[in-house]
Amino acid sequence: MTKWIAGTFRTTDLVLSKGGKLPEAELAYIHTGELAADGSNVVLVTHGYTTGHHFVMPGSLAAEGSWSELVGPGRAIDTDRFFVVSTNALGSCYGSSGPASIDPTTGAAYGDSFPRVTITDTVRLQRVFLESMGVTSLYAIAGPSMGGIQAFQWGVQYPDWTDRLVVAVSGFESPARQGTTERGAFAEKIRAEPGWDGGRPGKGAIVPWLVQLRLHTLREYCMDEALRDQGLSDEDVDARLNELAHQWAEGFHPWSLVSLGQAIGDYGVSDQLSRIKARVLLALCDNDRIFPASRGPELVHQLKAADVNVRFVKIPSRYGHLASGLDWQLWDRELREFLA
Structure with missing residues (x-):
């Protein structure tokens, strides 16, 4: 190991x-x-x-x-x-x-x-x-x-x-x-989320939004296809994607999406x-x-x-x-x- x-x-x-x-x-x-x-x-x-x-x-x-x-x-x-x-x-x-x-x-x-x-x-x-x-x-x-x-x-x-x-x-x-306009709109969308508090969100208020964002990303990246190939049913695929999305959302700072997105866009x-x-x-x-x-x-x-x-x-x-x-x-x- x-x-x-x-x-x-x-x-x-x-x-x-x-x-x-x-x-x-x-x-x-x-x-x-x-x-x-x-x-x-x-x-x-x-x-x-x-x-x-x-x-x-x-x-x-x-x-x-x-x-x-x-x-x-x-x-x-x-x-x-x-x-x-x-x-x-x-x-x-x-x-x-x-x-x-x-x-x-x-x-x-x-x-x-x-x-x-x-x-x-x-x-x-x-x-x-x-x-x-x-x-x-x-x-x-x-x-x-x-x-x-x-x-x-x-x-x-x-x-x-x-x-x-x-x-x-x-x-x-x-x-x-990753255009400039889209990145700006994305930043404003995050700022509008409940519990944002200037980029210092507390008590998990923004987590549900992050979960939905992560679910979209996982599907765009073909994670659902990979799970189906492991023999999971559609219902089990959805459950596993939700589990992965929640794990990520609990630990990822939302403004890092903007900061890193801007770096990639530049x-x-x-x-x-x-x-x-x-x-x-x-x-x-x-x-x-x-x-x-x-x-x-x-x-x-x-x-x-x-x-x-x-x-x-x-x-x-x-x-x-x-x-x-x-x-x-x-x-x-x-x-x-x-x-x-």
Whole structure:
């Protein structure tokens, strides 16, 4: 069984790309494996939008696909060989600085006053953290969904730091559906919910709304299909989806949806692809409604036009945005070869 060590890295006065700074910036992390003496065996694993850095561990509720079958001794991301680090993104609510964190200037939770953060800021903090551990380069960066976005951002932001980018169910531009107007309307909808209280909701008043939002996300990501394939009846599928939705809603801060959504909406590196020096493994799913595999050839063409060494893998799964984790066997061999 893989033994993960958890911790929180702290620094002060983190300058943010949208202006301002975080007087106290925290980055939650877990790691496993042994760091090589020359630091040459580090793999950074990055998580999706609505989950956290524990998505690499068994029992994760990751809607973007748990990677517990891909990370571990003898697995594709082999913890007997690699020193594997997984970090929680800025703006999230699983230990890193975000809306649920305490604002040192007020002594209360930031709520919707949490400063605007970007994928660039998260990557910058990840690098500061890794440097504090004595790491000077990365063997690979890997992740699904927003995790893949972080991998591409690493590739353009710190091109000399990594040899390989593993990008699953993701791309180098924000999904088209995350427009500025829609994100603003979403933020206002959250503020209008009962019990919002400036982003410091109490007594679970907003939980029912979060449950319904999560149910929509789980179905969009094809979780219902995965449960039916486990032999569950439609009634049992509905019950299990409700259980998963409630578990998530009880622990996820609603304004993190806005903070991370804004970071994803601000993201886009298509004009910087020529900065990438790393090799890229791009794994997309036929049935993904967010980053469909049908876009693969176009993305590969753009990467090759920028002189990026890229390999494209189509995951022939029915599980859409969950495919990289639920159907890990369908691209495990390609991932192993890429990391070999």
